[in-house]
Amino acid sequence: MKIVACYNIKGGIGKTATTVNLAYLAAREGARTLVWDLDPQGATSFYFRIKPKVKKGGAGLLSGKKELDDVIKGTDHINLDLVPADFSYRNLDLALDDFKNSDKRIRKLLKPLDTEYDYIFLDCPPSVSLVSENILVAADIIIAPTIPTTLSLRTLDQILEFCNKIGVAHAKVFMFFSMVDLRKKLHKQIIENPPDNVRILKTCIPYASDIEQMGIHRQPVPLFAKNSRAGKAYEALWDEIKELS
Amino acid sequence: MASAHCIQFVLNQKTDIEHIFTLLCQQYASHEASHIRIQRQYLDSFDWRLYHGGYVCGMDSHGSAHHFFICHKETDNSTYKFPLDKVARFSHDIRHKSCRQLLDSVLGIRALITVATIHIKRRQLLVLDKEGKTLAILHAESYSMTGQAEDNSIPARLMVLPVRGYKKAFKQVVQYSSQHLKLPHASSTLFDEVLAATGQTPAAPAIVQKLTESLNTREALQILLTHLLSVIQANEQGICAAIDTEFLHDYRVAVRRARSILGQIKQVFPDKVLAYFRQELSWLGTMTGPTRDLDMYLLKFDGYTQELPSGLQNDLIPFRQFLQRHWQVEHKQLCQALNSKRYHKLISEWQRILTNKPDRSQAASNAIQPAKQVANQRIWKLYKRVLREGAAISEQSHDEELHELRKTCKKFRYLLEFFHDYYADEQIKKLIKTLKLLQENLGDFQDLSIQITQLIRFAQEMQDEGLAETKTIIAMGVLVEKLTARKEAVRAHFEECFKEFTSPSKRAEFTNALSPHHQPGGMSV
Numbered sequence: 110m111k112i113v114a115c116y117n118i119k120g121g122i123g124k125t126a127t128t129v130n131l132a133y134l135a136a137r138e139g140a141r142t143l144v145w146d147l148d149p150q151g152a153t154s155f156y157f158r159i160k161p162k163v164k165k166g167g168a169g170l171l172s173g174k175k176e177l178d179d180v181i182k183g184t185d186h187i188n189l190d191l192v193p194a195d196f197s198y199r200n201l202d203l204a205l206d207d208f209k210n211s212d213k214r215i216r217k218l219l220k221p222l223d224t225e226y227d228y229i230f231l232d233c234p235p236s237v238s239l240v241s242e243n244i245l246v247a248a249d250i251i252i253a254p255t256i257p258t259t260l261s262l263r264t265l266d267q268i269l270e271f272c273n274k275i276g277v278a279h280a281k282v283f284m285f286f287s288m289v290d291l292r293k294k295l296h297k298q299i300i301e302n303p304p305d306n307v308r309i310l311k312t313c314i315p316y317a318s319d320i321e322q323m324g325i326h327r328q329p330v331p332l333f334a335k336n337s338r339a340g341k342a343y344e345a346l347w348d349e350i351k352e353l354s
Numbered sequence: 355m356a357s358a359h360c361i362q363f364v365l366n367q368k369t370d371i372e373h374i375f376t377l378l379c380q381q382y383a384s385h386e387a388s389h390i391r392i393q394r395q396y397l398d399s400f401d402w403r404l405y406h407g408g409y410v411c412g413m414d415s416h417g418s419a420h421h422f423f424i425c426h427k428e429t430d431n432s433t434y435k436f437p438l439d440k441v442a443r444f445s446h447d448i449r450h451k452s453c454r455q456l457l458d459s460v461l462g463i464r465a466l467i468t469v470a471t472i473h474i475k476r477r478q479l480l481v482l483d484k485e486g487k488t489l490a491i492l493h494a495e496s497y498s499m500t501g502q503a504e505d506n507s508i509p510a511r512l513m514v515l516p517v518r519g520y521k522k523a524f525k526q527v528v529q530y531s532s533q534h535l536k537l538p539h540a541s542s543t544l545f546d547e548v549l550a551a552t553g554q555t556p557a558a559p560a561i562v563q564k565l566t567e568s569l570n571t572r573e574a575l576q577i578l579l580t581h582l583l584s585v586i587q588a589n590e591q592g593i594c595a596a597i598d599t600e601f602l603h604d605y606r607v608a609v610r611r612a613r614s615i616l617g618q619i620k621q622v623f624p625d626k627v628l629a630y631f632r633q634e635l636s637w638l639g640t641m642t643g644p645t646r647d648l649d650m651y652l653l654k655f656d657g658y659t660q661e662l663p664s665g666l667q668n669d670l671i672p673f674r675q676f677l678q679r680h681w682q683v684e685h686k687q688l689c690q691a692l693n694s695k696r697y698h699k700l701i702s703e704w705q706r707i708l709t710n711k712p713d714r715s716q717a718a719s720n721a722i723q724p725a726k727q728v729a730n731q732r733i734w735k736l737y738k739r740v741l742r743e744g745a746a747i748s749e750q751s752h753d754e755e756l757h758e759l760r761k762t763c764k765k766f767r768y769l770l771e772f773f774h775d776y777y778a779d780e781q782i783k784k785l786i787k788t789l790k791l792l793q794e795n796l797g798d799f800q801d802l803s804i805q806i807t808q809l810i811r812f813a814q815e816m817q818d819e820g821l822a823e824t825k826t827i828i829a830m831g832v833l834v835e836k837l838t839a840r841k842e843a844v845r846a847h848f849e850e851c852f853k854e855f856t857s858p859s860k861r862a863e864f865t866n867a868l869s870p871h872h873q874p875g876g877m878s879v
Contacts, residue, residue: 139422139436139450158487182519185488187435190518227452327486 110223112216113230113350114248118271119264120235123254123287125152126320126330128232130343131350133329136189140227143181143190147201147244148234151194157184158327159193166197168204177218186329190226202239211239212275216247237271245277250353253307254287254314257299269307283353285310285346312346315339358516359429361528362544363537365494365510374512374535375477375494381530384482392416392474395441396545399464400592400601402556407460409433410545413441424453427543430513442466444598463653465598470548472508473498481523489523491515497544499551507551511544512537565775567726572622574725576708578615578772582608583704594689599649602688606646609638614768618732621719627707634700641691647808648681654805661836662829669829676816729773734868736766744792744852753803756848760796763789781867788860795844795851802841809834 115128128144136142146153151161163170163180170176170192181190208214219229233244245251253268255261265284272279284307290296303309314320317339319330326333331340365371379387396412398404404411405427414421422438425431434453442448443465445457479492493515497508512531516524531537542550549556562581565574585608592601613635616628623631651658655674659667691697720728743759767789774782813830816822854860 137437139434139453141434141452158483158485160485180519183488183517187432227450 110219110226111228111250112219112248113228113250113252114233114244115230115252115254116233116241116244116248116268117253117255117264118235118237118241118267119256119261122256122261123314123320124148124235125156125232126323127252127254127287127314127343127346128230129153129156129323130329130331131347132189132228132230133186134331134344134347135228135230135351136186137331139188141188141225142228142230143192143222143226144230144232145192146194146232147198147240148194148232149196149198150234151196153232154191154193156323156327156329157182157191159184159191161194161196163193163195163197167195167201168197168207170195171201171204171208171214171218173218177222186332198234198240205239205243212242212246215243219247237267241271242275245272245275249281250350251277251282252310252350253282253284255284256288257286257296259295262299262304265304265307279307283308283310283350286313288316289313290316310346310349312342312349314342314346358521358524359431360516361514361531362430362540363512363514363531363535364540365496365512365537369510369537371477371494371496371510374537375479377535378479378492378494378530381534382479382481382527384484384486386480386482387478389475389477390416392476394472394474395468396470396472396548397441397466398469398556399461400467400597401464402469403460403462403464405545405556406558409460410543411457411466413438422448424456427545430543441468462600463598464600467597469554470552471499472548473500481527483523488517489520490517490527492527497548508544508547511540565725565773567724567776569725570722571619571725571728572721574729574773575615575619575622579612579704580708582612582615583701583708586612587701590692594692596685599646599653602642602646602649606639606642609635609642610764611768611772613639614765615772618736618765618769619720619728622721623707630703631707634696634703637696638700642688644684645681645688647804648677648684651677651805651808652681658833662832666825666829666832669823669825670833672822672826673812673816673830676812676819676821725773726776729769729776730868730870733766733769733773734870736762736769737864737868740766741856744856747848747852749849753799756796756799756845757803760793760800763793763796767793777867781863785864785867788855788863792851792855795848798844799841799848802837802844806834806837806841809837 113131115124115131117124125148132142132144144153144157146161149161154161159182165172165176170180177192181192183189184191205211205214210217215231222229231244231248233241253265255265269279269282272282284304286296286300286303289300291300300313315338317337319334319337319339322334323330330337330343334340365374375387379385393415394412395415396410398411404424408427409424410427410430411424412422414423420438420440421435422442423435424433426433433456434450436450436453438448444463445454445461448454448457475496475498477494479494480488481490481492483489491514493513494510495513496510499507514524514527514531532539563577565577569577586605589601589605589608592598593605613632616623616631616635620628652674655670655677659670662670739762740759743755743762747755747759767786770777770782770786770789809830813822813827817827
C-alpha cells in the first residue's frame with residue numbers, strides 16, 4: 110500500500126482535482142484505491158456525489174480502525190472508495206492533540222488497511238497544522254501542485270521548511286506545475302527555470318475549462334473528456350507518480 | 355468495493371426477465387438502466403488451483419474492452435477487476451502487483467487455461483439517490499453457452515450488488531426481490547452452474563489409495579503404479595498443448611518414480627516384464643529429457659540475465675532465441691513419441707500388469723510377501739547405502755560420486771514417500787525433512803554441474819550454427835564463470851550438510867523409525 114498526499118499550504122491550486130483524477134486513474138487500472146477527503150470544505154466528496162458527513166465526526170473517526178471502516182463509502186467507480194469529508198474536520202487538530210504520538214495518528218489509523226488497498230490518496234486542507242503534519246508523516250509520496258508564480262514558489266519553500274521542522278525527508282516531496290497557462294510569460298519563464306531544491310515531476314497540468322467542468326459533471330476528467338488536454342495531462346502525471354512507488 | 359455479499363436470485367424459465375426488470379425500474383424512481391453483452395472466459399489451472407483455493411478467475415470481453423477479474427468463489431465478491439489487453443497465461447503476465455502476488459501464491463508456475471466460456475446478456479439497473487449517486491446495482495442476466503441463442507442450460511439470475519457504505523439501500527432491494535417479486539435465492543454459484551452445464555467437476559488433487567498392512571508386495575506395487583500411470587496420462591495432453599512446463603515436469607517425476615519402484619522392489623514381476631518396463635521407462639526418460647532441459651534453461655533465463663553485469667545482459671538474447679528454436683524441435687519430437695505405437699504399447703502393457711494376478715512360479719518371490727516387510731527391508735538398506743556413499747566422499751572426490759549419492763537419496767526418498775502409510779505420520783515427515791536438506795545441496799550441485807557443461811556445449815553449437823556473435827559467447831562465458839563459483843560454494847557446503855544428516859540425533863531418528871531390528875517407537879516386522 111502506498112499513501113499519496115496531495116498537499117500545499119496555498120488553496121485553490123488544484124489539489125482536489127488532482128486527487129480525484131489521480132485516484133480515478135489508479136482505480137481504473139485495477140489498483141484498489143481509497144481517497145480520504147480531509148478538507149472540511151468537502152469538494153472531493155462533492156465530486157464523487159457523496160454526502161460530506163461521517164458518523165461520530167472527525168474525533169470519532171480517529172479512535173480506531175472500525176470507525177474508519179464504518180464510514181468508507183464505495184464511489185461509482187470500480188476499485189475506488191472514499192472516506193468522506195465532514196464539517197467537524199475543521200477541529201481535527203484539537204482531536205489529534207488528544208492522542209499520544211499525535212503526529213503519527215493518521216498513519217497508525219491507515220496501517221491496517223495495508224492489505225485492503227493498493228493506494229490511499231489524502232486530499233489535504235490548505236494549512237500548516239497538526240493535520241498537515243500527520244499527513245506529511247503518513248505519506249509515502251507527497252505531491253505538491255504549484256502554480257508557476259512567484260508567490261506559489263514561495264509557499265513551496267515554506268512546505269520544505271515545514272518538512273525540515275517535523276523531520277519529513279525532502280526525498281518524498283514532489284512538485285508539479287498546476288493551472289499552467291503558457292500564454293503567460295511568467296508561467297513560461299518559471300517552467301523553463303524550475304526551482305532546484307525539490308524533485309519536480311515533468312508533467313504540467315494546464316489551466317483548462319475541462320477541469321472546472323468536473324463540478325458540473327461531478328466526474329473525473331478522463332471519464333467525461335477522455336481525449337482532452339487536461340485528461341491526457343492527468344494520465345501522464347499518474348504514469349510518473351506510479352513509477353515513484 | 356463491497357462489504358456485504360452479492361445476493362443472487364434465480365429467474366426460472368417461467369419468470370419473464372423483461373417483466374421483472376420493468377417492475378424493478380418502476381420500483382426505483384431514481385435509476386439508470388442499460389444493457390450490455392459480455393463474453394466471459396473462466397480461467398483456472400489444469401488442476402483447478404484457483405477453484406480449490408476459493409477463487410473464480412476470468413476475463414470479461416465487451417466489444418474491444420477486456421477486463422480481468424478474480425472474485426471469491428462463495429460470495430462472488432470482487433477481489434480484483436482491471437482492464438487487460440489479452441488473456442493472461444501466467445501470474446507474471448499480470449502487472450498489478452498484489453493481484454500477481456495472489457496468483458503466484460496459488461498458481462506457482464502453472465498456466466491459466468480457459469475452462470469454460472459463456473455469453474452473458476446483462477440488463478443493468480443502478481439505484482440512485484437524489485444526487486445521482488449509486489446506492490445499489492442490479493444485474494438481470496441471461497446466459498448462453500454458444501452465444502448463438504439463449505439456451506436454458508443455465509437459468510437466468512438477478513444479482514443484487516452492494517455498494518460499500520450503503521447497506522440500507524441494498525437491504526431494501528434484496529427485500530423487494532425476495533418478498534415482493536418472490537424470487538428464490540440461487541443455491542449455487544454461477545460458476546458451479548457453468549461447470550455443471552459443461553460437464554466439468556473440479557477434481558480434488560489425486561490421492562493415492564492407502565496401503566494397508568494386509569497387502570502383499572505385488573498388490574501394493576499395483577496400487578502405486580496405478581497412481582503413477584494416472585499422473586502420466588493426466589499430463590500427456592498438457593505436454594503436447596505446451597500449456598505450461600509443469601505438465602512435463604510432473605510427467606517425468608512419475609516416470610522416474612515408476613522406474614525407481616520397479617528397480618528397488620525386486621522379484622515382484624516376472625523378469626521379462628521387468629526388463630521390458632525398465633527399458634521402456636528409460637526410453638521415456640531419455641525422450642522427455644531434452645525438452646525438460648530446455649524448459650529449465652528458459653525458466654531460468656531471466657535469472658541468468660540478472661547474473662550478468664547490465665552491459666552484457668542484452669548480449670544473451672541470441673542464446674534465448676537459440677533455446678526457443680531448439681525447444682520447438684525437441685517438443686515436436688516429444689509429441690511424436692507420445693503418439694507413437696511404441697508409447698501406446700507401453701501404456702497398454704502397463705494397464706495389463708496392474709490387473710494381473712501373480713502365478714505359482716512367483717510363490718517364493720517378494721510378490722506374495724507382506725508389502726510392509728519387503729518395503730522396510732529395502733528402505734533400511736537404502737538408508738545404510740546413503741550413509742556409506744556419503745561417508746566415502748572427500749574434498750578430492752569426483753563430481754560423479756556426489757551424483758551417485760544424489761541418485762541414492764532420491765530412491766530412498768521415493769520409497770519413504772511410497773510406503774509412508776507403514777510409518778507414523780509425524781515421524782516420516784520429520785525424516786523426509788532432514789533428507790530434503792541433504793538433497794537440496796546435492797540437487798543444486800548437480801544442476802549447476804549440468805548447466806555449466808551444457809552452456810559450454812550450447813555455446814559451441816551456436817558457433818557451429820553460425821548464430822553467435824563474439825559478444826554472446828563472452829556473455830555466456832561470464833555466466834559459466836558465475837555458475838562455477840556458485841557450484842564451488844555449494845560443493846564446499848556439502849560436508850556440513852552431510853554432517854548434519856549423520857548427526858547422532860538424526861541417526862537415532864532414522865534408526866528408531868526404519869531399522870527392522872529396532873522395535874520401540876518404530877515399525878514392528
